[in-house]
Amino acid sequence: MKNLFLLLSFLIAALCLHTASAEEYYWATNANSGTRYSSAAEACDVKWETSSAIYPSNTKGSIEFYNNGGSVYCHMCSKSGSCTGHYGAFGRYGDRCSGTYNHQTGACDVPKECPEVGTSVAANVQCTYDKGTGTYVNTDRISLDGCEYISQPGGYFKAYPDYSDPANTFCVATFAASGDEAGIGSEEIPEDQAIPTPTDDPDLTCTKYGPHTICQSTKNPSCGTYDGGVYCNNESDTCGVFGAGEGTYQCIPKSGSRTCSYVQGTYTCVDKTSNEVIPQNSADHPNNGGNADGNPNNDEQAPGAVVVGGGKQGTGAGATxxxxxxxxxxxxxxxxxxxxxxxxxxxxTPGAPVAPNERGxxxxxxxxxxxxxxxxxxxxxxxxxxxxxxxxxxxxxxxxxxxxxxxxxxxxxxxxxxxxxxxxxxxxxxxxxxxxxxxxxxxxxxxxxx
Incomplete structure (x- = not known):
């Protein structure tokens, strides 16, 4: 009985010792000194950076595992194009990987803890206008902090068109977490570019998109600020960035069949069919007698032969x-x-009267x-x-x-x-x-x- 007790004590002690000494994989020049790196790729990146300062003509090469994957060479490429040389040799230390070992990078990939499935956010993403459907279209999935979010049509949505440069148009769209890590092809979104799905909170919540800062009212999506400028538009208004340079964010109200107003001193009209600004020299522009309906072929002047400032005004058939x-x-x-x-x-006139009631x-x-x-x-x-x-x-x-x-x-x-x-x-x-x-x-x- 005494021997059995001693055996159990020994096994428990050994187990505890093993648990205490278990250590995640790391890479270093030796086990007892030097900087520790989480992967062989990270170790080589640092080595390449320091070596390029000494040998500026050399460029980054590849990494080569040897010793059954327990050691690595960081190859450099010389000016002549040879990449056989290498700097240093790093070894892998530690005795376990709590995740999945990546044999290409030497990293121990630990599963990402992503938000619960269905967790919703509103993110600023690039979008384009679809003339066929008359709606804005955005990417179907994004990556936020390494986790995948999928687009949710019908959720909170607001477009911020840039009429001077459509490539800068973006939308605030709703996305929901899939519960998985983001895969290849998912657009990476900075954390300051997304907010929790709007609630009834009346306070403005601010996010970024490139150089712009957008603050939205979560209670009233029609109101907010764009780069500090306050807006509060009606549903029928056409809002966006107009004008040269960084432009001006402005809302143009619809008046009758036209969507026109002065922007930076210029009478500006938007063709609601194509959602584009009508050119100043277009036959469809009211300044040239057009009716701003998106069709340049039903106006007095013919496309390609427009006299800017000429043509019938509005729908009247009189003065031009x-x-x-x-x-x-x-x-x-x-x-x-x-x-x-x-x-x-x-x-x-000679002989004409010069005073009232005087006869000539x-x-x-x-x-x-x-x-x-x-x-x-x-x-x-x-x-x-x-x-x-x-x-x-x-x-x-x-x-x-x-x-x-x-x-x-x-x-x-x-x-x-x-x-x-x-x-x-x-x-x-x-x-x-x-x-x-x-x-x-x-x-x-x-x-x-x-």
Whole structure:
């Protein structure tokens, strides 16, 4: 009985000793001194880095295992291309691998502890616009801290288009953990580029995407900040980055069938079919008489033969930018004469009265004929103006050198705009209308009133 007790004691002691001495594999130049590395690949990387500082013409080579995989050479390639030379020899020490031993790297790969299946996050990922479906499409899987997450259509989603450079467009999309480590091909996402799935928390949660910082309201996805700029858009608004350089994040409200507004001083329209900015020289652009419906073939001007600033305005069939200019050239002298009459810059006609109610001494028959001729010219002028404005319902301020007043503000979480630019088309013809009315008034005073 005593011998049995001693035997058991010995076995327990041996087991405890073995457990205490068990050590994970590591790589070093020797077991008792020097830096320890978790794999042969890591040890060689450090060796290559230090050696290249001494021999800059040498380049990184391969690693060669020998001694049944228990030792490794770190090969370097010389300037001539030979890679037979090597630096140092590292040995593997320790006596166990608690994971899976990788014979290519000499590492002991320990299984990754990934989040529970279904754990959801919202991540900023690159996406593209699909014209066929009219939706944004993002990658179907990502890697977050080495763990795999799969896209979840129908979850939280918001696109941040870059209309100046579509390659920079990204989306906030929902992904759910698969419970496995990420495989080859999964897009690696930095931790500051993802947040837990939005909840009812009213506070803004900020994430990064490249150089940009986006803070989103988890309670109201329509509100947030983009690089410090506050936005709060309606569902029908078109929001994104517009303009040159880093651009400006702005929301363009839909007005009727158009999605147009001033961006950085330029009247900008978005074709909702292709989700692209309509070029300034396109026949479809309102500045050129287009209706901004995405079809450049149903406008007054033909694609490829566009006169920028010309063409019918809006949907009216009346005045055009070009026709206004042409008429101004045609009637230049007549308009100047009317202007002089209104400002009192004409010279007195010999024999004409110089004071009210004074009777003149000039030949009435001669001047009656001149008055009749002038009335005929005035009639022609009136008809020209009438044709000019017939059916005009939307004159545009194309060619203007300035920008109409426009101010955006947020009230109780909802964005509003006070923009005279919305009425730019209607305001465009006011000057000519006033001149026309002034001309009629002058004619009435001179030729009609007793």
């Amino acid at each position: 930018n070009k026709s206004i200019g042409d008429l101004g050239d045609k009637l230049g002298d007549k308009l100047d004469a009317i202007g002089e009459a209104l400002t009192g810059e004409t010279e007195n 001494t000039f030949d009435l028959e001669e001047w009656d004929q001149k008055i009749d001729d002038t009335k005929a010219e005035l009639s022609d002028l009136t008809n020209d103006f009438g044709e000019l404005f017939k059916g005009a319902t939307s004159l545009n301020l194309s060619g203007s050198g300035g920008q109409l007043y426009c101010e955006s503000y947020v009230v109780m979480g909802k964005s509003y705009e006070l923009c005279l630019s919305k009425y730019a088309n209607e305001l465009s013809g006011i000057g000519l209308v006033i001149l026309f009315l002034a001309a009629l008034l002058a004619a009435y005073i001179i030729f009609v009133r007793d």
